[in-house]
Amino acid sequence: MKELPELLGVLALIQGGAGLLNEFTDWDWGLVQRLGLLDGYEIYGGVTLLVLALALFAVARTQQS
Template structure:
């Protein structure tokens, strides 16, 4: 479970950072960002990417607190 949450945290982090880079650089990082492909987020891409970064930190912290099963 710890490895899975770490992977999810990594994916959220890369998508959030890639989305912010896509918006800041004018579209250079458009191959691997998911936020720009979601239609109802038009105009709110930066907010969604910041939310992804916050979720990445939260899931990463949760993965550190998960202990082994007994």
């Protein structure tokens, strides 16, 4: 069951990085900038996803296979 937190962590890492890249380079891809809920708070959303990814990786590491 270790694979699920790892997969979710990778997805959160990619989306968080894409959200930050979008803010600083104006690339137009990723989930963070497409959510109307986060208008004006895209940087916070990207950082939150990166922190969530790190937490999911820590959970996956502590689980026994």
